[in-house]
Amino acid sequence: MDYKSVMARKSEILKGSIGIDFTRFESGSVAFDYENMMDSIGYSFEEIQNIQRGLGVGNTPLIELRNITALARKCANQPGFGARIFIKDEAANPSGSFKDRRAATAVYHAKKLGYKGVAAATSGNYGAAVASQAAAQGLGCIIVQECFDSRKIGQPEILEKTRKCEAFGAEVIQMTVGPELFYKFLLILEETGYFSASLYSPFGVAGVETLGTELVQQMREITAREGKPRDPDAVIVTHAGGGNITGTARGLRRENCNAKVIAASVNLKGLHMASDKDFNRKSFTTGHTGFGFPFATWPDRSDMPRSAARPLRYIDRYVLVNQGEVFYMTELLANLEGLERGPAGNTSLCAAFSLAQNMREDEIIVVQETEYTGAGKHIQPQLSFARQNGIEIKFGDPADEIPGQNIILPEHPGKISVREVDLNPMRKSLIRNTLSRVESNLTAEDISFLAAETNRDENFIKEQVRQP
């Protein structure tokens, strides 16, 4: 039962706890049949829709943010600019976030296969979603969370998630900082024989496709009432592990919607995700670059043999915002629109406020999620906690923010500005990461797989392979 022997059995334990044989999608080389994996999970899109509807998941409102749009227009440098901003109010899901879409299908699948319970390793909204769905579908539930630093001081946002999981009847295991949390998780799977409700399973990610299809259909209905149905010009997604953007983009494609798919993350440059000391120096526990970058450049780092979340296949543009800007936007959403929602989910809204100013007034940008808020998970306790941990909080220019040292609230809304991420180095990094894991030369199938993985043509891949 020691660390090394349990970790050595990782794939064996996971195989028994997921019920999918991934080897049938493998080519034996770099390539694997992603689309076949997504198609052969056993549920059609309509079945997934029906599962979710039966559980009260999805069909959340699409709300136009008229006052935030008006403020963006006041901040735009040129007349006639400032796209209409809409938000998909995913906080209206049973556990308060879009993660219910992922959990509903995962828990349904576990129940169908005859598992007595589900387990997940997550400190985020997904834990609450799995606990909520386990309650609704009558299964046991264990959530393993990274909660505390070595002084037993915990992020208020995560401790709220502990409370919420317990409120849904789940057992919560709270851990100190470190990736070996996964070791305890594997022990739990072995001990209980529970289903591993991974965030990155095909049915989990396929569950998010309904978010993409719904928002397009709702936009067409809203604009039809105004005279002419149209699609959004851009859809912006808060990006961490990649499942949100993957599922949403696949949903948009299902509706033949050509909106630009934009990813947004909170910039946490310089903070190490596995550092005991950095743990409480960050104010965002998800939607940040600490997940966004590594999961884009190596999706299979997740707890699945092959992750269904493959963000670089779908991202057209990637932008960053700072912690202070997102907190500021969270307060604006409450004050100007009467919508009090959780900060982390507003990462993409914050980016949309900036991006809208460079789009024409007749264009539309859709922010595809909100999340619930409450004690612990709210601008007030999160900024209060940051201040207690020695983080300076002040008004100023967000460009001066240094993660882990200060949080800068924009001195004027016009100061909110996205930072572009160059996607090509990330694509090259994905290719390098893939090549470092193979010994033989790439096959033609591998080249075409990597082209799809990076959303580039085969020449781009061949060029990278030639210049290692």
Place this chain on the structure above:
Amino acid sequence: MEAIKKGTWVSLKKTILQADERAEGIPTDTSAVPLVMWVNGFLENDAALGGEATIHTKMNRVETGILEEVNPTTSVNYGEFVPEILQIGIQARKILYGL
């Protein structure tokens, strides 16, 4: 010390990995400290605070560790007032409505 009665809902602390057992490649500040777990459950037998105890959890698993808290309380709240937050809405309304 007064014994905590069998069946009481408690929080248990358990070291999962000692500092020298931690994974390779993690930051040094993390590898310098043990990996610790807390889990809640019902006491299997009378036990003392700070002493070893066995519990069964909500999912009927059995765990043994150090008895740390009786009727563990959630600590989440809205924190101490942060006055800067107040100014955000005031300024935005001024820009938008001149209020």
